[in-house]
Amino acid sequence: MNEHTVKAFDADIGELRGLISQMGGLAEEQIGKAMLALQRGDRALATQVRAEDKAIDAIEAEVERLAVRIIALRAPLANDLREVVAALKIASVLERIGDYAKNIAKRVPLIDDTGDRIEPISVLPAMGRMASEMVHDALDAFAARDSDAAVRVCESDTALDDFYDSIFRTLVTFMVENPRTISQVAHLLFVAKNLERIGDHAGNVAEMVYFAATGTQIADRLPAKS
């Protein structure tokens, strides 16, 4: 590549990274708002989360167009190509994370429609914060090309999985003791599951960051997972 091409490529990559970071910020915000809507039974906020998901989808489409243009026009090699493909995949994962936040928001009116107080709802926001932090840390690792930070994200995923298992048991116990609430608590099971999946996807982003930064798979650095 001549100097001009290198500069143009750097500018394109900078734009790509900017879009990813914007998507990530939105995804985190959406998780936070969805959990707040759930906790407060705030249907208006839930509706807003559902509407704002479209903004994330739109940025994903932009990332896709830009990545294809970079590959086609700049024909990047090895490391650079790996980074463009990573950005493309990370955008697709962030779009999924946005979907999970939207799914949580969709359940707000389904949970809130009776007078029964559902005690275990109070533990979910902490799980939401943990999942949202994982997304944040995975994107920080991407921005800093930091493979060690990526490893730490994958390690927190184990803690989130344990949190999920504990919440699952709590919710089932609550259902057994309060059969009137089963149908609403079933929705909370899905919320917890969505948060656990968000953590999985943050872990996937971390894996891609690790691969883009090192050219090797993170699995070789982590203990085997079931």
Added chain:
Amino acid sequence: MNEHTVKAFDADIGELRGLISQMGGLAEEQIGKAMLALQRGDRALATQVRAEDKAIDAIEAEVERLAVRIIALRAPLANDLREVVAALKIASVLERIGDYAKNIAKRVPLIDDTGDRIEPISVLPAMGRMASEMVHDALDAFAARDSDAAVRVCESDTALDDFYDSIFRTLVTFMVENPRTISQVAHLLFVAKNLERIGDHAGNVAEMVYFAATGTQIADRLPAKS
């Protein structure tokens, strides 16, 4: 493009289509096997489904490498580029569908561990077949570049969603009447949800097929969905 380039491009696209169709076949098979494992409480089959998911992941990686190579070497324009990008995205959706089948398989040992007979498990395989057929039809639409078939796939998604709602109510009613089984039936809720998501993703594939074939969004041809 000169004649040589056109031929090389056609060969590449043919290979890409072959890989997608192979992934789709595997994904359908995985759904079928996961549902059979669930119905029979067959843990060995469930373990096999979990192991075979890696084959789908491997083909996705191959699709990605090939698509990037096509874009970089052949610099396809407009329609052709749209098709390559569609293949890339369809592969990513099929990988997700494979994950859902794997998730269903993972629940087999969790459901099967008590002597309680869980009646409503018997309605799930029909839902599994419906979801699997949607995947099949979406890929047929892709292979035939058939935008009308794509529209039909999106229409069946509404029927699958209704099926899901009915199963959700059945399962919750069963929980209320058989509180001892709540924790296992909760896993069945997730199975039903996974099948519903598979249908959503088949619908997404159909949307991409429609867009690749017509250059317009399918939403303009379908009634608005909540």
